[in-house]
Amino acid sequence: MSQKPTSPSAATATSKAGKPAEKTARTGVSYADAGVDIDSGDATKQRIKHLARKTFNKNVLSEIGGFGGLFKLDLAKYPDPVLVSSADGVGTKLKVAFTLGVHHTVGADLVNHCVNDIAVQGADPLFFLDYLATGKIDPLVIEKIVTGIADACxxxxxALIGGETAQMPGFYADGEYDLAGTIIGVVNRDRIITGSAIQAGDMLFGLPSTGLHTNGYSLARKLLFEVAGYNPDLYVTALKDKVGNALMQTHRSYLSVLRKLTAGGVVSGMAHITGGGITENFPRILPKGLCAQVEMNSWEIPPLFQHLQELGNVEQDEMMRTFNMGIGMIVVVPAEQVKKAKAILNRANERFHVIGRVAKGVRRVNYV
Incomplete structure (x- = not known):
């Protein structure tokens, strides 16, 4: 009968045949044994530092890697500053990215979404923080994602001044990750745009989206991949594109054109059309006692949305409160400023549609 070692430090044991067993070295369990590769994480962070530094300006006072990012506010430019913040994610659009192996656009999706959210209040973006979590770090994938974030910043x-890259083995499936971000911007107090200046008779200018942006993907994926049985590489005549490419169009930033409109003094309110569509996003800026009359024939619904509706026989109301339907931003323009607003947009080579007007009524969107 073999002898059992009496303590963890025992180096040998006797086999059943009476011969000494081979010596074994006992070592402690490491973080890598639990699925977290610290060395790979450190190497990835070095890549991220290089990308982030390219976004720095004179107001960034810290390096990537500190416990917090430092940013100096330019009080000469903003003498009465109000900070504006927003946080968001990319949602289930990431599922399409995983399938296609396309990772360089989702970072831009994230940044542009957040930029638009604060731009509608008149704010200029100052700095951005990202959160990226995955089961196992793939340095090349992480670099592609952060390259997209840095380029959009x-x-x-x-400035991309910090963030978190988390390894969470067992929490995410292999090859999957989650992505979110926080943006901080600033606007002088007297330049804040809240929609409080909106009045009956104001006109609604719709600026085109580039596809679904970052919303409605759970329904879109169900319709395209489950109901229709498409694969991402399939070219669909109704879409005039491959399915995957149509779904991965980058969420555009409206910052440049919104700055031109606000500088021209032709804006009384702005709404970023994200999850909830026009139906639920536009009332967020309407004062009490006012409604929006949106004319459905005032713009051509892009093929992607038309095809999605046909595939699932989706009710029009459901489409309008799930997708942006080709309108990613609505700018409210006082009636007397319509001509000037059109001139600004034309000079900026920005396509637009006058999609309706503000009227007296219950705070909601009426489609006519």
Whole structure:
């Protein structure tokens, strides 16, 4: 009968045949044994630092890697500053990214969504923080994602000053991750746009979206992949595109054109059309006692939305409160400023549609 070691430090044991067993070295369980590769994480963070530094400006006072990012506010430019913040994610659009192996656009989706959310209040973006969580770090995938974030930050004049890259083995399936971000912007108090200036008779200018942006993907994926049985690489005549490409169009930033409109003094309110569509987003800026009359024939619904509706026989009301339907931003323009607003948009080479007006009534959107 073999002898059992009496303590963890025992180096040998006797086999059933009476011969000494091989010596075994006992080592402690490491973080890597639990699925977290610290070395890979550290290497990835070095790549991220390089990308983030490209977005820095003179107001960034810290390096990537500190416990917090430091940013100096320019009080000469903003003498009466009000900080504006927003946080969001990319949602189940990421599922399409996983399937296609396309990771460089979702970072831009995230930044542009957040930029638009604060731009409608007249704010300029200052800095951005990202949160990226995955089961196992793939340095090349992480680099593609952060490259998209950094490129979009630079395009919007925003510094990427920090964030978190988390390894959470067992929490995410292999090859999957989640992505979210927080943006901080600033606006002078007397330039804040809340919609309080909106009046009956104001006109609604709709600015085109680039596809679904980052909303409605759970329904879109069900209709395209389950109901229709499409695969992402299939070219669909009704879409005039491959399914995956149509779904992965980047959520655009409206910052540049909104700045031109606000500088021109032709804006009384703005609404970013995200989850909830026009139906639920536009009333958020309407004063009490006012409604929106939206004319459904005032713009052409893009093929993607038309095809989605046909595939599932989706009710019109459901479409309007799930998708942006081709309108990603609504700008409210006082009636007397319509001509000037059109001129500004034309000079900016920005397509637009006058999609309705503000009227007296219950605070909601009426489709006519």
């Amino acid at each position: 630079r395009a919007n004049g925003c």
